[in-house]
């Protein structure tokens with residue numbers, strides 16, 4: 001499932017993030033890429049080990065964690081720290097799939113879901129679309145600042161060349177409690193019905209049936 005989330009990050013937080021990024025140190029994005037991705041990756045990433053990166057990590061995670069749709073679609077078990085990436089004129093990221101396992105030592109996690117958060121407005125740059133291959137064809141995304149897209153990390157995708165201006169995004173990965181994207185999608189849809197029923201008919205028998213089914217499917221399918 002490819003899911004767009006609107007207004008994940010508030011306007012004042014976005015402005016704060018962009019202010020920090022404007023003064024931050026960026027390094028060649030190939031430093032964080034696997035062998036295959038290195039060949040096609042051309043961007044810059046904020047130094048992950050800086051204090052500023054830690055500060056921005058806190059801002060982004062707080063807003064993501066508050067987003068009900070994100071939680072119910074991703075069912076997050078482990079969430080990576082975000083990478084803050086910048087693409088200026090001539091930069092692109094060719095077709096690739098993301099690394100299957102990330103992190104080091106005890107902090108390793110499987111990447112089930114990839115998330116791109118758009119940090120500046122689409123009219124600030126030309127090109128720079130995130131292009132994701134799905135079973136229903138290619139999907140091109142260039143979303144308003146503050147919006148995000150969630151997609152299976154196994155998807156082949158690329159970032160089109162930025163031909164003018166500057167594209168700012170945060171990208172992160174999630175190990176979901178539910179590994180199979182098809183099962184996650186079923187749970188997401190069932191939860192939409194469950195939440196409506198819990199709000200509108202909390203005492204109805206069918207509400208209890210749907211609620212119990214959701215809860216027990218989560219138990220059946222989740223891995224921790």
Ligand code: NI
Nearest residue numbers: 096097098157
């Ligand atoms: Ni990628």
